[in-house]
Amino acid sequence: MNTWHAYFKEQGKAPDWAYPIRFEQEQEVDADVLVIGGGIAGCWAAISAARQGSNVVLVEKGDTVRSGAGGPGCDHWCDAPANPLSNVDPDEWAQHMAERPYCNGIGLQIQCRENYDTLLELEQMGGKIRDTDDEYVGAEGRDEKTKFMISPRYGRMHSYLPVDKTTEGKTFKSNPDRKRNNVVIRVWGSTFKPALKKECKRLGVKIFDRVMATSLLTENGVQGARVVGATGFNNRTGEFMIFKSKATILATAGAGSIWLISTELGGYSNMMSRTITGDGTVMAWKAGAELTTMEASGVLRIATGLKHKWYTGAGDASYENVPIVDANGKVLPYPIQGWVDAGAMMPSPEVEQAIREGILKGEYALPFYGDFPSMPDVERRATWNLMLGEESTTKIITRTFNEAGYDPSRDLLQSYKFIEGSSLPQWREGGYGGGIVVDWDLKTTLDGLYAAGMQMFSPEDHSFCAATGRYAGRKAAAYARQVGESKIPREQVDREKARVYAPVKRSSGMDWKELHAGIARAMQYYVSEFKTESLLNMGLNTLRKIEEESVPLLFALDPHKLMRSLEDVSLLTYATIIIQAQLARKASSMPLGLQRIDYPAMDPPEWRKFLTIKQENGKVKIGELPLSFWGNMKEQYEARNKDYTGVYKGK
Amino acid sequence: MTQRKLSALPNITTPSSPVVFNPDICDGCNTCVEVCQIDVFMPNPEKGKPPIILHPDECWYGGCCVNDCPRPGAITFKWALQHRGYWKNKATGEVHQI
Numbered sequence: 001m002n003t004w005h006a007y008f009k010e011q012g013k014a015p016d017w018a019y020p021i022r023f024e025q026e027q028e029v030d031a032d033v034l035v036i037g038g039g040i041a042g043c044w045a046a047i048s049a050a051r052q053g054s055n056v057v058l059v060e061k062g063d064t065v066r067s068g069a070g071g072p073g074c075d076h077w078c079d080a081p082a083n084p085l086s087n088v089d090p091d092e093w094a095q096h097m098a099e100r101p102y103c104n105g106i107g108l109q110i111q112c113r114e115n116y117d118t119l120l121e122l123e124q125m126g127g128k129i130r131d132t133d134d135e136y137v138g139a140e141g142r143d144e145k146t147k148f149m150i151s152p153r154y155g156r157m158h159s160y161l162p163v164d165k166t167t168e169g170k171t172f173k174s175n176p177d178r179k180r181n182n183v184v185i186r187v188w189g190s191t192f193k194p195a196l197k198k199e200c201k202r203l204g205v206k207i208f209d210r211v212m213a214t215s216l217l218t219e220n221g222v223q224g225a226r227v228v229g230a231t232g233f234n235n236r237t238g239e240f241m242i243f244k245s246k247a248t249i250l251a252t253a254g255a256g257s258i259w260l261i262s263t264e265l266g267g268y269s270n271m272m273s274r275t276i277t278g279d280g281t282v283m284a285w286k287a288g289a290e291l292t293t294m295e296a297s298g299v300l301r302i303a304t305g306l307k308h309k310w311y312t313g314a315g316d317a318s319y320e321n322v323p324i325v326d327a328n329g330k331v332l333p334y335p336i337q338g339w340v341d342a343g344a345m346m347p348s349p350e351v352e353q354a355i356r357e358g359i360l361k362g363e364y365a366l367p368f369y370g371d372f373p374s375m376p377d378v379e380r381r382a383t384w385n386l387m388l389g390e391e392s393t394t395k396i397i398t399r400t401f402n403e404a405g406y407d408p409s410r411d412l413l414q415s416y417k418f419i420e421g422s423s424l425p426q427w428r429e430g431g432y433g434g435g436i437v438v439d440w441d442l443k444t445t446l447d448g449l450y451a452a453g454m455q456m457f458s459p460e461d462h463s464f465c466a467a468t469g470r471y472a473g474r475k476a477a478a479y480a481r482q483v484g485e486s487k488i489p490r491e492q493v494d495r496e497k498a499r500v501y502a503p504v505k506r507s508s509g510m511d512w513k514e515l516h517a518g519i520a521r522a523m524q525y526y527v528s529e530f531k532t533e534s535l536l537n538m539g540l541n542t543l544r545k546i547e548e549e550s551v552p553l554l555f556a557l558d559p560h561k562l563m564r565s566l567e568d569v570s571l572l573t574y575a576t577i578i579i580q581a582q583l584a585r586k587a588s589s590m591p592l593g594l595q596r597i598d599y600p601a602m603d604p605p606e607w608r609k610f611l612t613i614k615q616e617n618g619k620v621k622i623g624e625l626p627l628s629f630w631g632n633m634k635e636q637y638e639a640r641n642k643d644y645t646g647v648y649k650g651k
Numbered sequence: 652m653t654q655r656k657l658s659a660l661p662n663i664t665t666p667s668s669p670v671v672f673n674p675d676i677c678d679g680c681n682t683c684v685e686v687c688q689i690d691v692f693m694p695n696p697e698k699g700k701p702p703i704i705l706h707p708d709e710c711w712y713g714g715c716c717v718n719d720c721p722r723p724g725a726i727t728f729k730w731a732l733q734h735r736g737y738w739k740n741k742a743t744g745e746v747h748q749i
Contacts, residue, residue, distance in 0.1 A: 002674075002701045003667045005660060012658075015703055018693045062688030066715040071688055190718065210690070235690070264665055265731070267689065267711030274709050275688055329741075373741045396714020397736070400728050404749045406738050411747075414737040560690055560706070 017558055022239035023504060024497070028488075029206070031057035032480040033473070034245035036213045036230060036280060039068020040462055041453025041469030042251035043196035044118070048473025049249075050203035051648060054480055057243060059232055061252075061275050061563070063209045064197045069253060069272050069454070074189025074462040075318045075391035076151055077129070079108070082116035085143055085150055085182045089174035091634040093183060096170065101591045101603075101627060102293055102433070102610065104458040106440055107468050109633040111460065115467035117647045119185070122466070124648070126195040128188035136386065139378045140339050141186075149186035149382070152320055156181065156342035180342075186382070189390045189462070210236050212563050213279065214500055216248065216287040216449065221492035223615060224288035226447035228486035231496045238504070238559035240497060244488050246448065246480035249472050251465075252280030253454040254435060255574040259428040259523045260300060263513045271300070271429070277567035278574035280455050284436050285577060290445040290614040292457045292625065294581035296433025297527075298593040299423045318387040318394060321379050322372060324415060327365035359418060367419050369412035377409065384408045425529035430578050433458060433592065437612055440630065440640050441479075442472040445614070448483070450476045457610075502554070503565045509555030512564040518546055519572050527579055532598045540579045547572060581613050584622045666731035669710040670717065672701035677725035683716035692716070701725070 007015055033049040035042045038060030046058040060067050080086070081093035094112035098105040123129045130147035131137075141150035156178065171178055200207060213232040219225040227248050232241040255278030256271065266274050285291060321338035325331050333351055335344035347355075358364040372380050388394045406413070435457035442450050452472035453465030503509070526539030551569060556562040587607035588596045612623040630636060669691070670683075679699040684692045689709045692702035712730075720726050730736075735749040 002672050002695070003663075003704050003707070005663050005667065007703055008660065009658060015693070015696050018696070062690070063685050066686040066713075066719070067688040072713045072715050072718070264708050266709045267713075268734075273688055273711035273713065367737075369739060371741075393711070393713050395718055396712065396728055399714070399718070400730065400749055401736060401738070403727070405747065410740060410742070411738045412741050414739065414746075564709075 019236040019559075021559070022234070022237045023559075024238075024240060024501060026240045026242060028242045028244065029057055029208070031055055031206075031243060031245045032247065033057070033476050034230060034243050034248045035059065035251055035473075036248065036283075037068070037251035037253070037453075037455070038062075038064035038197075038207065038209070039251065039253065039453065039465070040070040040192075040196075041455065041465040041472075042068070042249070043193070043200055044466050044469030045249045045251055045452050045473035045476070046200050046205045047196065047203060048470040049477040049480075050200070050205050051650060052474055052477035054477040056203075056205045057245070058200060058205050058207045059211050059213050059230070059241075059243065060207065060209050061212045061235065061279075064200065064207055065194055067275070068193070069276065070189070070392060070462045070465065071193050072190065072392045073390045073395050074187060074192055075387050076153060076461070077115065077119055077185040077187045077463045078153070078461045079111050079183055080116045080119065080185055080463060081112050081181075081183045082114075083119075083148065083182070083185060084146060085148055087175045087179040088172045088181050088183060092172055092174050093181075094633055096172070098628070098633060101608070102296070102458055104456055104460070105628060105630040105633050106438060106442070107456055107459065107464055109630075109637045110442075110471045111464045111467045113637060114471060114644075115463040118463065118467045118470050119187075120647045121470075122192060122195065125199045126191065128191045129185070136378055136382050139382045141182075149386070150180070150182045151184040151186045151387075152339045152343040153184040153337060153345070154181055154343050155339070186386055187390065188386070189392075190395055208232075208234075208241065210234055211241055212566065213252075213283065214566060215492075215496045216283045217489055217492055218287050218446075219486060219489070221489035223286070223617065224446065226486070227287060227449040229488060230283070231493060231500070233500055233559070233562070235559050235563035238562065240500070242488060242493055244486070246483050246486070247450060247476035248448060249450040249452055249469075249476050250280040250284060250436065250444075250455045251452045251469060251472075252278075254278060254281065254430065254433075254459075255571055256429060257516070257520070258430060258571055258575050258578070259297075259426065259520055259527075261513070261516045261520045263517055266513075274564075274567075277570045279567065279570045280451075281435060281577075282570045282573045284444060284446075284449065284451070285573065285615060287446060287449070288615055289449060290437040290612045290623065291434060291577065291581075292437050292610045292612045293592065294430070294434035294577050294613055295585050295594055295611065296592040297428045297430040297578070298433075299425055300427045300429050301423060318383070318391045319370065320383050320387055321375060322370040322383060323374055324417075325369050325371045325412070327367060327369070329371075330364065331371075332364060332368065356418070368415040368417055370415055371412055372408035373410055373412065380408055426524040428523070428528065428593075434578070434581070435459060437625070440636050441475040442468060443475065443479070448479070450479075500562075500566065502552075503556035504558075504562050506553075506555045509553040510550055511555065512561060512568050515546070515550055515554060515565070515568045516571065518550060519543065519568065519575055522546065523575055527575075527582065529595070531582065531594065531596045533583065536579050536583050540576065540583075543572060543576050543579070577613060580620050581611060584611050584613065664708045666729070667707050668704055668729060669707050669712065669731070670704070670726050671729050672726050673724055674701055676722050677701040678722060680721065682719055682721055683726055686715040686719045688713065688715075
C-alpha cells in the first residue's frame with residue numbers, strides 16, 4: 001500500500017515534502033500575452049496568440065497535459081453548424097441558441113462560426129475527430145466520406161429546456177425540409193488535451209504548470225486601470241511568481257463547490273474538480289472588471305458527494321440511445337437522447353411525475369436499468385466505447401466496469417435515478433452562470449484584460465471554450481502589438497505577497513476544509529430555496545464574519561495546502577459577489593434559478609435585463625445591460641473579423 | 652495481533668486509497684503524479700517506487716492517473732465502497748457490483 005498512513009507505519013516517520021521549498025523567493029517573467037488557466041480555453045488562447053508571433057506565457061494550477069474540466073476527455077463537439085454535414089446555417093443556429101435568456105450571444109456566434117475550423121486544427125495537432133479506424137461502420141450518423149460521427153443530440157430537439165421537449169422542435173429557414181440538424185459531432189476527446197499541450201510547447205509557449213495565479217496587477221496598482229500582469233505562486237515549491245504582460249487572458253472557470261463540500265470526498269462534491277474555485281473571476285473583480293449573471297444558481301443534479309457519480313441513465317450527457325427499463329424489463333417513457341426521440345435529453349416535468357406516480361402505484365419496479373443489450377451492436381459500441389469512453393470522467397468508469405466483468409452486450413447497467421433521490425434545494429451550484437462581461441473582442445471592461453471559455457458570463461461547453469479561447473488569443477495578440485511596455489506596481493506586489501503567505505507564517509490555526517465547509521453552510525442556510533432581503537443580508541454578514549474572524553486564522557503547512565487555503569478565500573469572495581448580485585435583482589427569475597419570496601413576480605418585463613456588478617474604489621456598483629446587448633450577431637461578428645483566415649495553414 | 656506496541660495515529664481519511672499500485676509493475680515513473688490536476692500523489696522518496704497517495708480526500712475520480720499510465724496494471728482504480736456501481740445479467744437476472 002502506498003497511503004500516507006502505510007508509509008508512516010513502515011518508516012516510523014512522515015515522508016519529507018517531495019519538492020524544494022522556496023516560499024517568498026521571486027521569479028519574474030515577461031510576456032506579450034499572459035494566459036491564466038491552462039484548460040481548453042487557455043490552451044487554445046495560448047496557441048492562437050503564439051501563432052500570431054506573440055511571446056506567450058501560460059499559467060496553470062495543475063499540469064496542462066490533463067488539467068481543466070475537459071482535461072480527461074470530451075464526447076461531443078457541440079454547436080458546430082459549419083461542419084459539412086450540417087443542415088443549418090451557422091448564423092441561424094447561433095441566433096437560435098442565443099434566444100435563451102441570459103445566454104452569451106457573443107460567445108455563441110464565435111462558437112458557431114469558428115468551432116469547426118478549431119476542430120480541424122485539433123486534428124492537425126493529433127486529436128482524433130473521425131472514425132478513421134472504421135470501428136463504427138454502420139452506425140447511424142456516421143458519414144462514410146468524411147468518417148465523421150454525427151450525434152443524435154439536437155437532431156431536432158435542440159435545447160435542454162423542458163419546454164422544448166413538448167414541441168416538435170424548430171423549423172429552420174436554412175433547413176425547411178426538417179432534415180436532421182447534424183450540428184453535434186462525436187469525438188475522441190481523450191486525445192485532445194495532450195495534443196494541445198504538445199502544440200503549445202512546439203510553438204514556444206512558456207508553460208508554468210503547478211502555478212496558481214492569485215491576483216491581477218494594474219497600472220500603478222489602481223482598481224479599474226489597465227491590467228499589466230499578474231502574481232502567482234508554485235503550489236509545490238511555494239515560489240512567488242510575478243508576470244508582466246501587455247495583454248492578459250483569463251481562462252479559468254467558475255466556482256464549483258460553493259454550496260456543497262464533502263470534507264472527505266472533496267472531488268465528489270460537485271461536477272468539477274476541487275481546482276475550480278473561481279480564482280479568475282475573483283481576480284477580475286478585485287481589479288475592477290465588470291461581471292454579470294452572478295445571481296444565477298441551480299440545484300446540483302449529479303455528483304453531489306452524497307450521491308452516485310456514475311451517470312444515472314437517460315437524461316445524462318453521453319448516454320445516447322440507451323433505452324431505460326424497469327426492474328422487470330418494462331420500457332420507461334423516458335427520453336434517451338437518441339435517434340428515436342431526435343436527441344431529447346430531459347423529460348418534461350409531466351413525464352417525470354408520471355414515472356414517479358407509476359413507481360408508487362407499482363407499475364414500474366425499481367431499480368431502473370440502461371438496456372444496453374437491446375441495442376444494435378454498433379450503436380451500443382458507439383455509446384459505451386466512444387460517447388462514455390471519451391467523455392471526461394466517464395472514461396475511467398467504463399474502464400472499471402469492463403475490468404470488473406460488465407459486458408454491455410449481456411448486462412443491464414443500473415440507473416440510480418429515483419433510488420438515490422433528488423438533490424436537496426440547498427445543494428446548489430453557481431459556477432456556470434456567472435462570469436466576466438466581454439465585448440466582441442472578448443475584451444473585458446478593463447484595458448489589457450481578455451476572457452475566454454468558462455471565465456466569461458453564461459459559458460457553454462467544450463467547443464465553446466476552444467473556439468472562444470482561440471478567438472481571444474488572436475485579439476489579445478493584436479492588442480499586445482499596439483501597446484507599449486508597462487511597469488510592475490511594486491507596492492501592489494508586496495501587498496499581495498503578504499496576503500498570499502499569511503497562512504504559512506502561522507504555526508497553527510484553521511484548516512482549509514473547515515473554512516470551506518463554513519462558507520458552504522452559510523450559503524445553504526441563507527442563499528438557498530428561500531430567498532428574502534433579510535436572509536441574503538444574514539448570509540452577507542455571516543460571510544463577512546468569516547472573512548474577519550476565520551480567514552486571519554487560516555493555517556497551511558505546505559504549498560499545496562496554501563493553494564487550497566487561498567482557493568477558499570476565492571470561494572468566499574465569489575460567494576459574497578453572488579449574494580450582492582442576488583440582492584440587486586429585486587425580482588424572481590426562472591432562467592436564473594432565483595426565487596425571491598419578497599419579489600415573487602417571475603421574470604417581470606422590467607427585470608428582463610443583465611445586471612452587472614463591479615467594484616469602483618472598493619465599493620460595489622450595480623449596472624445593467626439589455627438582454628441582447630451584443631447587437632446583431634452576424635453583422636457584429638463580420639465587422640470585426642474581416643481578416644479571419646479560417647483553418648491555420650502555417651507551421 | 653501479536654504486536655505489543657502500537658503507534659498512535661489519527662483516523663484514516665476515507666477513502667484512503669482511490670487507486671491501488673502494484674509495486675511489481677510500477678517503476679515509479681510518476682506519470683500519474685504529473686497528469687493528476689489535483690496533486691493527489693507525491694513522488695515516493697525512494698526513486699523507482701510507486702508514488703505516495705498524499706491527498707486521497709481531494710480525488711475527483713477523473714481517472715487520468717490510470718488511463719495515462721504507461722505500464723498496464725501498475726495502477727488500478729478503487730472506487731469507495733459506497734460508489735461502486737451495479738449491473739444485472741439480462742438473461743439470468745443475477746446482480747453484480749464492482
